[in-house]
Amino acid sequence: MKLERLKILTEIPGISGFEEKVSEYISEEIKGKADSSWIDNMGNLIALKKGTDGDNRKLLLMAHMDEVGLIVKRINDDGSLAFYTVGGVDPRVLIGKKVYIGNDMLPAVIGFEAIHLQEQSSVLKTPDLKQLSVYAGFSKKDEAKKSVKVGDPVFFSTEYMQVDGRAIGKAFDDRTGCEVLLSVLEELCDNPVGYDVYFAWVVQEEVGLRGSGVAARQVEPDASIIFEGTTAGDNPELPEPRWSTRIGQGPVLTYAHSGLVLDRRIFETILETAKSNKIPFQFKSRLVGGTDAARIARTASGFRAGVIATPSRYIHSPVSMIDIKDFENIVLLAKTLVREGKVLSR
Amino acid sequence: MKTQDLLIELSNSYGPVGYEDDAQEVVKKWLKPYVEEFTKDPMNNLIARSPHKGKKKVAVFTHLDEIGLVITSVDERGFARFDTLGGIDPKVLISQRIRIRSKDGTIRWGIIGMLAPHLQKASTRGDVPDYDSLFMDVSANSDYQKIEPGDLGLVDFTAFGTQGKVIGKTLDDRACCAVSILAAKEMQRYSVLPETYFVFTSQEEDGASGARAAAETIQPDVGIVMDGTLVSKELDIELGKGPVITSGGIIVSKKYVKLLENTAKEMNTECQVWAAPGRSGTDADAVQMSGKGIPTLLLEIPMVFMHNPVEVVQISDIEAASKLLAAFLNRLEEGAENEA
Numbered sequence: 001m002k003l004e005r006l007k008i009l010t011e012i013p014g015i016s017g018f019e020e021k022v023s024e025y026i027s028e029e030i031k032g033k034a035d036s037s038w039i040d041n042m043g044n045l046i047a048l049k050k051g052t053d054g055d056n057r058k059l060l061l062m063a064h065m066d067e068v069g070l071i072v073k074r075i076n077d078d079g080s081l082a083f084y085t086v087g088g089v090d091p092r093v094l095i096g097k098k099v100y101i102g103n104d105m106l107p108a109v110i111g112f113e114a115i116h117l118q119e120q121s122s123v124l125k126t127p128d129l130k131q132l133s134v135y136a137g138f139s140k141k142d143e144a145k146k147s148v149k150v151g152d153p154v155f156f157s158t159e160y161m162q163v164d165g166r167a168i169g170k171a172f173d174d175r176t177g178c179e180v181l182l183s184v185l186e187e188l189c190d191n192p193v194g195y196d197v198y199f200a201w202v203v204q205e206e207v208g209l210r211g212s213g214v215a216a217r218q219v220e221p222d223a224s225i226i227f228e229g230t231t232a233g234d235n236p237e238l239p240e241p242r243w244s245t246r247i248g249q250g251p252v253l254t255y256a257h258s259g260l261v262l263d264r265r266i267f268e269t270i271l272e273t274a275k276s277n278k279i280p281f282q283f284k285s286r287l288v289g290g291t292d293a294a295r296i297a298r299t300a301s302g303f304r305a306g307v308i309a310t311p312s313r314y315i316h317s318p319v320s321m322i323d324i325k326d327f328e329n330i331v332l333l334a335k336t337l338v339r340e341g342k343v344l345s346r
Numbered sequence: 347m348k349t350q351d352l353l354i355e356l357s358n359s360y361g362p363v364g365y366e367d368d369a370q371e372v373v374k375k376w377l378k379p380y381v382e383e384f385t386k387d388p389m390n391n392l393i394a395r396s397p398h399k400g401k402k403k404v405a406v407f408t409h410l411d412e413i414g415l416v417i418t419s420v421d422e423r424g425f426a427r428f429d430t431l432g433g434i435d436p437k438v439l440i441s442q443r444i445r446i447r448s449k450d451g452t453i454r455w456g457i458i459g460m461l462a463p464h465l466q467k468a469s470t471r472g473d474v475p476d477y478d479s480l481f482m483d484v485s486a487n488s489d490y491q492k493i494e495p496g497d498l499g500l501v502d503f504t505a506f507g508t509q510g511k512v513i514g515k516t517l518d519d520r521a522c523c524a525v526s527i528l529a530a531k532e533m534q535r536y537s538v539l540p541e542t543y544f545v546f547t548s549q550e551e552d553g554a555s556g557a558r559a560a561a562e563t564i565q566p567d568v569g570i571v572m573d574g575t576l577v578s579k580e581l582d583i584e585l586g587k588g589p590v591i592t593s594g595g596i597i598v599s600k601k602y603v604k605l606l607e608n609t610a611k612e613m614n615t616e617c618q619v620w621a622a623p624g625r626s627g628t629d630a631d632a633v634q635m636s637g638k639g640i641p642t643l644l645l646e647i648p649m650v651f652m653h654n655p656v657e658v659v660q661i662s663d664i665e666a667a668s669k670l671l672a673a674f675l676n677r678l679e680e681g682a683e684n685e686a
Contacts, residue, residue, distance in 0.1 A: 088463045092474060096438035096501065096655045098513075107508050111651030111658070114576050115435040116627075123435060124474045135650070135658065137509030139585065158443070163455045166486035168443060231462040236425050236481045244465060288464040313483065314459040317441040321457060321486060 003162070003324065005029070005182065009175035013100060013155035015069030015086050016207045019043055021103075022065040022178070026201050029182055033189050034199070044215040045201040049185060055194040057344045060221035060303075061184060061334070062212060062292055063177025063228070064205030067170065068316050070094075070134070070154035072101070075145060079138030081108075082130070083154060087206030091129050093317035101136060102152040108136035156318040165324050166247075172322050173229030174205065176310040176330070180227040183331045184338055193341060205292055212292035213299040221303055223266055223343045226293045227334065229322075230254075230284060230309035244288065245311040248323040250280030251330040254307040258290040260297050263304035269342045270306050270333070279333050284309070306343065308333060347531065349661050350507040352376055352524050357505035357514035360447070362414030362498045363431040363552045366390055369410050373523060373546050380530035381544065389559040390548040396530060400540035401682040404675060405566035407557050407629045408523045409550030409573065412516035413653060415444065415499035417482070424485025426456060426493060429477065432551030437474050438654045444482055444499040454493060455502075456482040503655040510661055511585070517657040518574035519550065521647045521664055525572055528668030529675075536676040538683065540567075550629050557629035561636035568602060568641050568678065570671070571630035574657070575646035581620060583648050585660040588616035589667035592644035597622045597630045599641035605681070606643060609674045615666050620646065645671070 014022040023045040030037055034047035045065070051057075068087030075081055081101070085091075095112045110132055115123065134154055138144035160169035181199045188197060198219045204210035216224065234246035245252045251274065255267050274281040293305040310327050314320045337343055355376075361369030370392040374384055381394040392410065413432030420426040444456040458480060482499065484490045505514025512521075526544045533539055543564050548556030550573075561569060575590050577583055583590055591606055592598050610617045625631050626644055634642040647667060650658040 090460070090463050090466075090471075092437065092460060093441035095440070096442060096503075096651075098503070098506075098656065107506055107513075109513055109651070109656035109658070111654045111656045112435065112437055114652035114654070115433055116652065117576060117578070118435070123437075124476055126472045126474055127437070135656075137511045137513070137658070143509075161443075161455070163486035164488040168455065168457060168486060231464045233461060233465045235459055235461060235483065237461045237479070238465065242465075286465065313462075314441065314457060315462045316464075317460065317462070319441050319443050319457050319459070321459075321483065 006175065006179045007160040009178050010160050010169045010171045013105065014065055014067055015153050015155060016066040016204045018153040019065040019203045023201060026178060030185060033185050040214060040218060042211050042214055043203040044211050046215055046218060047199040049188045049197045051195040052192045053194040057195045058198060058219060058221045059195060059344055060198045060200060060216065060219050060224040061181050062200045062202060062224055062226045063181050064174045064292060065178060065201050066203055066206050068206050069156060072148060072150050072152045072154060074150060075141050075148060076133060077141050079140050079144040080133040080135050081148060082133055085129065088316050091127055091132060094132060097318050098157040099134060100155045100157055101134065101148055106136055106147055108134050110134055158318045166321055167324055168319060168321050170318055170320065172310060172312045172320050173315045176229050176322065176327055177227035180331055180334050184334050187335045191339065193338060195341060195344060197338060202292060209290065209292050209295035212295045216296040216299050216303045224296060224303055224305035225337065225343065226291050226305055226307045228291050228307060228309040229312050229315060231289060231315050232311045232313040235313060244286035245282055245284050247311045247313055247326060249282040250326055251333050252284050252309040252311050253281050254284045254309065257287050260294040262293060262307060266304060266306035266343050270308060270337065273337055273340060273342065274333055277336050279329050347376065349524065349528065349665055350512055352527060353512040353521060354505040354507065354514065356520035356523055357516055360500065361410050361412050362500060363411040363549050364390065365498060366410045366548050370546065373410065377527045377530055387560060387563060389556045391556045391560040392546040393560060394544040396533065396542040398539040398542055400679040402540035402568065402679055403566045404540045404568045404570065405543040405545055405561065405564045406526055407545045407547055407569060407571045407633060408526050409519040409629055410523055410546040411548055411551050413551050417493055417497045417499065418495050420484060420490060420493050424483065424490045426482040426484045428482055428499065433653060435653065436476060436480055439480065443502040445502045446493060446497055446499045448493060448497045454484060454487040456484040456499060459483050501655040511658050512661060513656055513658050515655040515657065517649055517659045518652055521574060521659045522572035525647065525664055525667045525671060528665065529671040532668050532672035533675065536672065538679045539675055540679040542675060547629055554629050554632040558632035558636055561633045561640055565637050566640060569633040570643045570645065571628055571633055572645045573628040574649045574652060575620065576652050577648045577650045583618050583620065585648055585650060586662055587618050588663055589670060590618045590620050590646040590648055592622050592626065592646065593619050594621045596624060597626045597634055598643055602641055602643050605677060606674050609677050610670055613670060613673050615670045
């Protein structure tokens with residue numbers, strides 16, 4: 001597990017549908033480590049680490065490369081850019097932020113009318129997304145058109161920062177998962193296992209779990225584990241019994257979430273593995289939010305999966321926070337599960 | 347000196363209301379070659395005196411302080427509550443990383459977070475949390491217990507230049523501080539100049555107590571206040587159309603407005619106009635009423651997204667204002683000599 005790599009991964013711009021820079025980076029990282037790898041028609045990056053003893057069972061580890069963000073919907077007459085949100089983005093987290101537009105990373109900002117000009121009654125009202133726009137310094141439509149076009153992605157700009165035992169940055173959902181997979185692949189280079197391990201870094205999770213199904217179909221795994229970033233919720237807005245997870249309390253194990261009750265045998269194997277190896281864990285105590293497990297359960301004849309997640313406060317915003325110990329324990333749990341291979345037993 | 351670099355360095359410097367000292371050092375660094383002496387007064391105004399000895403005495407006021415946050419409490423789990431110094435829209439604070447400076451100078455980090463959409467209630471989606479419910483998560487700092495009431499926080503934002511503009515925090519009023527610095531340099535073109543004081547005022551964002559004191563101390567014949575103003579369709583004020591001259595008869599001296607307008611004409615400097623219907627909400631309000639009354643001018647730089655961490659100014663407006671100001675000071679002194 002490399003925190004320097006997590007930093008790089010979170011800072012790469014890669015909203016849903018524009019994951020190329022993430023997959024390019026990961027492709028470089030897995031060179032010489034995986035036995036084979038390919039990018040499929042949707043942009044998923046899939047890699048295979050072959051087993052050593054002809055055991056033909058297949059384990060699939062999965063994480064999504066995409067992050068939430070914005071996409072240019074219209075160039076306004078005044079040179080500003082109207083946008084759609086891509087994935088779940090609350091308008092309230094966008095104001096006063098720097099963003100980057102397009103693959104060339106044109107810097108821009110999202111501002112809001114000065115408080116001096118606002119009607120008193122509207123100051124505490126959530127603005128409609130239509131009231132917001134991306135401002136890149138252009139004053140006319142024609143000027144903007146030379147550098148920006150409809151369909152350009154807009155990325156959050158937050159740089160990763162480590163503060164004592166925690167990390168602050170964007171896209172922990174789900175670049176943490178991307179790093180878990182890389183760490184497991186490297187572990188397998190040092191300590192191989194008998195069966196085949198597939199890795200899928202998938203696209204378009206945030207816009208309806210769109211990439212994972214076709215990835216699973218290409219692999220046809222006997223079991224899968226999805227590594228995710230999940231919402232914490234242990235902040236002052238909610239009473240403690242309604243927190244979903246809490247940071248610093250270990251890997252999040254999921255028995256059920258939006259749209260799927262997870263495979264009981266895999267869930268229990270993960271739980272037993274954490275217990276017997278004395279790896280801390282917590283349960284996700286709210287069922288909100290889905291993962292690619294729900295998609296692959298609805299793919300082909302249905303693929304069974306488990307979900308392990310890094311708890312993160314303030315996800316789907318430009319600034320989120322994880323506890324580094326949680327993340328290290330997820331990597332440890334992932335490596336342990338792969339070494340023991342019990343999730344494959346039926 | 348590159349205007350963009352000057353603006354970026356001023357924007358990035360630290361100077362919440364009443365704590366302008368770091369920003370003062372940045373001003374000194376850039377202004378030093380063009381002035382004779384720096385002094386600080388009891389209100390924490392930084393005053394720079396130019397080397398010229400004219401008949402007239404002029405003070406140019408730009409405020410160096412910036413809006414900021416002040417910690418009011420920290421709970422046992424590492425969630426702080428805070429208040430604002432100056433007017434800040436809570437909407438611009440959500441999901442910001444905050445740089446917290448404690449009294450001993452230690453820097454710690456906070457996040458003004460919000461519940462992820464997955465966990466929000468439909469009934470509260472339409473509301474922006476006010477300062478009763480906004481919180482700052484300081485739990486990442488292993489020693490967050492050392493954060494105390496009175497420690498100050500600023501949104502962590504690094505200014506940048508694009509399309510002839512600079513975007514960053516606190517360009518209100520650091521953009522005008524840049525105008526003063528550039529004007530001091532520009533004054534080297536002229537031999538006839540008044541005795542000039544550049545005052546980088548304290549506490550404008552919270553009651554303008556700095557400018558008032560400095561005006562009393564200096565007792566200038568003319569006070570020139572420069573501040574940021576809002577780009578506005580209603581007022582027909584745009585970026586890139588030059589500085590905004592405040593007109594009318596309430597805050598400003600008609601006589602000197604005329605001289606300023608004539609100077610702009612001679613210089614072919616494009617300017618915009620704002621008619622003050624009463625208080626201007628700038629240091630000019632206090633300067634005019636200082637001492638026995640000071641003939642005052644208010645020259646403003648248009649900006650977009652004022653009091654956001656992403657204020658936008660046009661470099662050409664700032665350069666035009668500095669040339670205009672230097673020329674005005676020259677015309678003012680020439681006029682005084684001709685009268686004598």
